[in-house]
Amino acid sequence: MSDIRRVLVVGGGVGGLTAAATFARRGVEVVLIERRPAFDIPGVGLGQPANALRIYDSLGVLDEILGTGFSYDRMYLFDPNRRLIVEHKFLMGDRRVPAFCALSRLELHEILLGAVERAGVQVRLGMTVAQIHDEKDRVEVQFSNGQRDSFDLLVGFDGIRSTTRLHLVGTAFAPRLSGYGAWRVQAPRPESVRGMEFLQGIGSKTGAMPLSNDIMYLFHIRPEAPGADFAGQDQARLFKERLAPYGSYVAEIAASLNAGSDIVYSPIEPLMLPWPWFRGRVVIGGDAAHTFAPHLTQGAAMAAEDAFVLVREVLEADVPLEARLMRYSMKRYPRCAFVYTFSGQWLHDEQSVRSAEDLEVARAELTLNASARIGASDRILDEAI
Numbered sequence: 001m002s003d004i005r006r007v008l009v010v011g012g013g014v015g016g017l018t019a020a021a022t023f024a025r026r027g028v029e030v031v032l033i034e035r036r037p038a039f040d041i042p043g044v045g046l047g048q049p050a051n052a053l054r055i056y057d058s059l060g061v062l063d064e065i066l067g068t069g070f071s072y073d074r075m076y077l078f079d080p081n082r083r084l085i086v087e088h089k090f091l092m093g094d095r096r097v098p099a100f101c102a103l104s105r106l107e108l109h110e111i112l113l114g115a116v117e118r119a120g121v122q123v124r125l126g127m128t129v130a131q132i133h134d135e136k137d138r139v140e141v142q143f144s145n146g147q148r149d150s151f152d153l154l155v156g157f158d159g160i161r162s163t164t165r166l167h168l169v170g171t172a173f174a175p176r177l178s179g180y181g182a183w184r185v186q187a188p189r190p191e192s193v194r195g196m197e198f199l200q201g202i203g204s205k206t207g208a209m210p211l212s213n214d215i216m217y218l219f220h221i222r223p224e225a226p227g228a229d230f231a232g233q234d235q236a237r238l239f240k241e242r243l244a245p246y247g248s249y250v251a252e253i254a255a256s257l258n259a260g261s262d263i264v265y266s267p268i269e270p271l272m273l274p275w276p277w278f279r280g281r282v283v284i285g286g287d288a289a290h291t292f293a294p295h296l297t298q299g300a301a302m303a304a305e306d307a308f309v310l311v312r313e314v315l316e317a318d319v320p321l322e323a324r325l326m327r328y329s330m331k332r333y334p335r336c337a338f339v340y341t342f343s344g345q346w347l348h349d350e351q352s353v354r355s356a357e358d359l360e361v362a363r364a365e366l367t368l369n370a371s372a373r374i375g376a377s378d379r380i381l382d383e384a385i
């Protein structure tokens with residue numbers, strides 16, 4: 001019988017929901033707290049690669065996800081006018097899981113929340129942790145409403161601004177503003193958009209991800225002033241200006257933007273926390289431990305993998321808890337560091353295209369190497385974890 005019988009999960013994003021459902025399905029009593037008063041997830045869409053889909057399969061929700069989202073097995077690199085440079089067939093997936101399935105964030109969260117509720121997790125909304133006292137044999141918690149409780153393990157999947165990370169390492173390791181930002185908006189899907197697309201521009205990149213038969217989301221990545229958030233500003237006008245150099249459906253979407261458009265802007269703030277990702281009986285995963293440039297669409301996928309591996313290692317009660325949490329950290333670090341490095345390099349390379357001459361050089365290089373490069377990454381990410 002495991003020595004971990006009662007777990008507190010902090011944060012109800014993809015990582016927290018996956019951890020809570022996976023622990024509870026293994027017979028652990030789980031309390032999940034979420035700071036927001038409702039699961040009204042902001043954001044647009046998420047591409048979920050085969051490695052994430054396998055974890056959702058273990059929670060019994062794969063069919064629901066595939067029935068809701070848009071599955072695809074290719075990505076395309078284009079020039080700013082959507083002239084094809086490279087078509088890449090992903091080397092991921094198998095007979096059961098496609099290479100990718102993308103869906104709206106809200107729909108993915110609702111599906112995972114269903115798994116959490118069916119597994120018997122106690123979900124408490126509008127609540128945070130006020131104090132953590134790590135005793136040797138348990139962790140004592142005081143919640144923001146003044147209530148106290150005691151757990152065998154506290155699992156922090158509380159995102160990029162994690163207070164659980166602050167508890168572990170203070171401000172020694174924090175996300176760093178990269179000077180780049182991502183703009184996103186949902187739009188009708190043209191029939192021709194059948195996979196992930198990147199349009200390499202000069203000084204920026206634009207792309208699309210299909211989310212269903214009817215909709216896709218458009219994204220745009222470019223240098224932005226560190227600290228800019230554009231909230232309350234004329235986002236539609238600013239986004240339109242930024243999309244002006246692009247043709248094809250991008251130009252049509254740009255023309256349709258107005259004050260009512262649901263535009264989301266996020267700075268890109270990479271973080272790779274050195275392991276170990278725990279102290280005593282408090283452990284973190286997901287964006288609390290690592291955030292990446294979005295190019296491999298692996299952020300939520302790595303959060304789900306962290307959750308899955310954490311539960312497996314923690315409930316394998318063969319060695320003391322500290323050794324199991326160390327094993328979790330050591331297993332997760334190299335894989336997440338790979339995504340961090342590969343995505344960061346991709347961001348850097350694409351944003352280094354600053355002139356028409358650079359674009360021609362990039363076109364030639366991408367034609368020659370991009371598919372092999374992405375294929376090598378696919379093979380790594382498709383490996384068993």
Ligand SMILES: Cc1cc2nc3c(=O)[nH]c(=O)nc-3n(C[C@H](O)[C@H](O)[C@H](O)COP(=O)(O)OP(=O)(O)OC[C@H]3O[C@@H](n4cnc5c(N)ncnc54)[C@H](O)[C@@H]3O)c2cc1C
Nearest residue numbers: 011013014015035047158159182286287294297299300301
């Ligand atoms: C532009 C962009 C595009 C992306 N596209 C993709 C993609 O296509 N595919 C993909 O896999 N990933 C993608 N990502 C990354 C992905 O969004 C994140 O990696 C993922 O959401 C992380 O999940 P998480 O559960 O660790 O954290 P989060 O999703 O941030 O969840 C953390 C939760 O904890 C809650 N919380 C925070 N603090 C507390 C507290 N103190 N107490 C209680 N609750 C708290 C928050 O309210 C939140 O609900 C993208 C990211 C960006 C910026």
